[in-house]
Amino acid sequence: MKKIIISLYAVATIVLMVWGFYQAIYVAPEEQTMHEVQRIFYYHVPSAMVAFLFFAVSLIGSIGFLGFRRSRAVWAQISDAWALAGAEVGVVFCTIVLITGPLWGRRAWGIWWTWDARLTTTLVLWLIYVSYLLLRRFAAGPQVQTLAAVLGIFGALDVPIVYMSNRWWRTQHPAPVFGGGPDSGIKDPAMLAAFGWNVLAWLAWGVLILVLRYYVERQQQKIAEHEAQEALNA
Template identity: 55%
Template sequence: MKRLFPILAVLTALMLGYAVYQALVVAPTERTMGDVQRIFYYHVPSAWTAFLLFFVNLVASVAYLVKRNPKVDALAMVSAEVGVVFCTVVLVTGPIWARPVWGIWWTWDVRLTSTLVLWLIYVSYLLLRRFSDSAQAPALAAALAIFGALDIPLVYFSIWFFRTQHPQPVIGGGGSIDPRMWRVLLINWMAFLCFALLMCWSRYRLETMRREVEEAQALESLLGDDRGPSAEIRNPKVALNRSGQ
């Protein structure tokens, strides 16, 4: 497994390079938008990757509540974190694309707004993980992930309806996409998927390592020679959990 990592890394780098070449040189220039349309090859694959990762997070969260397997919990947290990174890319590249094309940075349309809400929900998920201690975080975070997943269709519907009531400047593009564009898009998506996998992999290894260190420190806290006051006094976090059941 460990040998596979550098191989995958090299492969991903090659793919990403090839994908950039495809996106900037090979793909045909769009008629109305011009070259700026090439942002599409970064924006859309990032969105798909983010959604996929959030879906993985949901599956892992449900699985954790059923099986209580700490490895599944690590997978849930890793997919959420990398998902937020890709979602950030979507939210940053979106306005950069919108500005030259629509003349505005942002519009409260369905897709933009629900992606923003999705991002907010998963940022709150990561915050919850950061602010709760590691004994309780998995179950709490899993519950929040399920709530988030239930929320998304409602968010989409409500905003969709809200927008149809209040007409917006018509958003261009649309229509059918040139098959050559499709090909470039898929190549880019594959490259970004590999890249996401790579990041998840490293983050997962980091998380496993963090847990190992934590375990070692826990043992140390119990056996160390400098064991003066109780763990509760030295670690206010534990004391708080005791008092705040």
């Protein structure tokens, strides 16, 4: 039953992604100043939204692990699996943001990269979560979950400070499209629809990968637990 649901969900996701692609490339009107290049927006921004969402999942998982680790062992393991899955899939989406951003910037600004607030914050965020994954890889034994949870909290705490410090330093990235003032927001309904479909499609796709990664991690935890039990019994 579980497999059928996941398969159906995967099919629906693929349909959504095809529909999103069609909307972004063929239906949405051409932008006035940036022309065709602006279409990368429909991939860049949804990826960024999904990445930030999954880093938040990772943070909640880390806090959950530290909260439950003494009282409810199973909940703690579930939290840890979410923390790991969120960080891993978040890093993948953040990488997409960091690749599509310079591609766009090269045409729109004439440069690949600039040390502006949002770019630097995203890069530092990526570095922090890569170091989180490295810690999980390097540290061995049962304490790795605790150490990783602590680092996860530190990393999340660092992000607003990085953002503020860079905003005071310099800013080139365009003002937020949504909620950035009275003039912000996408005015063309066809553009808004294409954007909305792509957010939905990439979110669905991200959640699929996230849930699969979570299941794999849970299975691995159970195998490790089983092996530890076997070793005790032997």
